[in-house]
Amino acid sequence: MPDVPAMRRSVTWNRWSGVLFVAPYCAFFVLMLLIPLGIGIRLSMTRGDLFGIEAFVGLDNFARLFADPVFLQAVWNTFCFVLITVPAMTVIGLALALVLNRTSRLAAILRAIFFASTVLSVTVVALIWRLMLIPEGGLAAVLARAIGEQPVAFLSEQALALPAVAVTTIWWGIGLPMVLFLAALQQIPRDLYEAAALDRASKTRMLFSITLPAIRRTIALVLVVEIILQFQLFGQPHLMTGGGPNNSTRPIVLFVYETGWKQWQLGYAAAAAQVLFALIALAAMAQYYLSSRKDAA
Amino acid sequence: MSLCVGGRPARTAIMLTAIAALIMLTPMLWVVILSFKDNASLMADTRSAFLPPWTLANYWSIVGEGQVFTWLMNSVIVALAMTVGVLLLASLAGFGFARLEFPGRRFLFVIVLLGLAIPEQAVIIGRHQMFSAAEMHNTYAALVLPGLSMPFGVFLMTQYFRAIPREIDDAARLDGASRLRIFWKILLPLTLPAQATLGIFVFFHAWNDYWWPMISATDKDMLTLTVGVAATQMNFAQAEGLGFLMAQAVFAGLPTLLVYLAFQKYIVRAVAGAAGQ
Incomplete structure (x- = not known):
């Protein structure tokens, strides 16, 4: 005679015990991601400081943000930075991948060199480039003197500081687009090129008729990934320029940091963070859209 | 080609x-x-x-200062703890989402996937307040725990468990193996390549993390190497001089570069995998 309550218990146990496997992670997910997100959204609608929340102000912080020249300048800087770095990294990354997609020893060494800077922390990268660019004895200044020019203070010239931060960033991150493109190039079937060679197609023709169409999904992926990454620019200007000169290198994230941790206007900083979140979420949706069409392409 | x-x-x-x-x-x-x-x-x-x-x-003056070794030690502790923690949580959850049936499974998984789109910037103020309220800043827990919520690990492990043929678990179940046993003894060893990819990604992420450790650890003895070198760098003008900063940059860059030279293939795969998800 089967023991009915025990069986029912074991059915319930079987039905629910799977939760135990996902529960530990989900606890961290809720505690370290969802709750802080909620706190941030709530804060963005209050005026508060270090000592606590003062008042609920609705969307006032957002209205204030879009009338704040410093914030608007930060948004502008962020877009400029994305517009400089993302196309440059995509084009350079693709060019490197096209040249280095071969099995020679030299190509392997060169690939390793172009990826090496990616593993450095932003601290080391910023330090290296400050030491390259300082007008008193930086390598750029030494070279300028060698050809008889006056050294330029790249990081304190308003027109040059953001481009200098962009060059630093490209130097730091060029490895990622390169390896993404290399992975895509490996997937192109060889016989396509063999057939084209039989038809006496030129190399240029092959590039535009075979290679680029075959990797168009990866080109889109690289663009979106880089847009998301470069929107989050923070450490480089924080360490290299402090946002100056004259606010010309302050991106949104640095604005959030300074408003939150230097001026302790937490509500205002949280509102700026939500604006950034919205921008990144848009880009992430584009990324999801691209990756879900993987099979259609 | x-x-x-x-x-x-x-x-x-x-x-x-x-x-x-x-x-x-x-x-x-x-x-x-x-x-x-x-x-x-x-x-x-x-x-x-x-x-x-x-x-x-x-280099002698770095060694003499001693503090960089404390920072180096902190970085090792934090990066290893976060790596082990993420691997454990993500493997368990990945197995659960890919192989088990329970009410709400699909819903939970979709929520976790949506979490992939939440950038650190949107949660960091809330986290900072929570750790302030709990008076937990300047502890290893504060440096490690936020990283454990990373949805990418769960996403990667779920994909990987799904790709393992079902026949393997079915055979084990017929032999009377429990779910925990199937997970631990049979499927987990098959996921080693994914563990390596994820582990390396998390390790570098933790080692190079900048914003959170900078605002959470304010006590000089709790800084990670990344943040410590940044703090020295901030006093550029009055710092001990160019040569000292240069030596610090080399000292701080060397650990990741050496790990890179040793595990180049895995690291490239880990970074590309994280971006191409």
Whole structure:
């Protein structure tokens, strides 16, 4: 005679015990991601400081943000930075991948060199480039003197500081687009090129008729990934320029940091963070859209 | 397949790329060379970098200071703890989402996937307040726990568990193995490549993390190497001088570069995998 309550218990146990496997992670997910997100959204609608929340102000912080020249300048800087770095990294990354997609020893060494800077922390990268660019004895200044020019203070010239931060960033991150493109190039079937060679197609023709169409999904992926990454620019200007000169290198994230941790206007900083979140979420949706069409392409 | 299979254009292209690679290496070499010069001669003229005498004085002053070793130790502890933690949580959850049936499974998984789109910037203020309220800043827990919520690990492991043929679990179940046993003894060993990819990704992420450790750890003895070197760097003008900063950059860059040289293939795969999800 089967023991009915025990069986029912074991059915319930079987039905629910799977939760135990996902529960530990989900606890961290809720505690370290969802709750802080909620706190941030709530804060963005209050005026508060270090000592606590003062008042609920609705969307006032957002209205204030879009009338704040410093914030608007930060948004502008962020877009400029994305517009400089993302196309440059995509084009350079693709060019490197096209040249280095071969099995020679030299190509392997060169690939390793172009990826090496990616593993450095932003601290080391910023330090290296400050030491390259300082007008008193930086390598750029030494070279300028060698050809008889006056050294330029790249990081304190308003027109040059953001481009200098962009060059630093490209130097730091060029490895990622390169390896993404290399992975895509490996997937192109060889016989396509063999057939084209039989038809006496030129190399240029092959590039535009075979290679680029075959990797168009990866080109889109690289663009979106880089847009998301470069929107989050923070450490480089924080360490290299402090946002100056004259606010010309302050991106949104640095604005959030300074408003939150230097001026302790937490509500205002949280509102700026939500604006950034919205921008990144848009880009992430584009990324999801691209990756879900993987099979259609 | 390469654009240029052989011939002169191919050789020209790779020579140009080799020159670009040298330019790429120049900033690192510049910093390394200067780190072996004493401050007095650097202050006079950095062109002296290319001429002897060279010295280890800058490295001795790092060793003498001692604090960088505390930071190095902190970085090792935090990065290892976060790596082990993420691997454990993500493997359990990945198995649960990929292989088990329970009410709400699909819903939970979709929520976790949506979490992939939440950037650190949107949660960092809330996290900072929570850890302040719990008076947990300047602890290892504060440096490690936020990283454990990373949805990418769960996403990756779920994908990986799904790709393992069901027949393997079915066979084990017929032999009477429990779910925990199937997970631990049979499926987990099969996920080792994914564990390596994820582990390396998390380790580098933790090691190079900048914003959260900078605002959470304010006590000099709780800084990670990344944040510690940044703090020294902030006092650039009155810092101990160019040579000292150079030596610090080399000291802080060396651990990740060495790990990179040792595990190059896995690291490239981990970084590309994280971006191409």
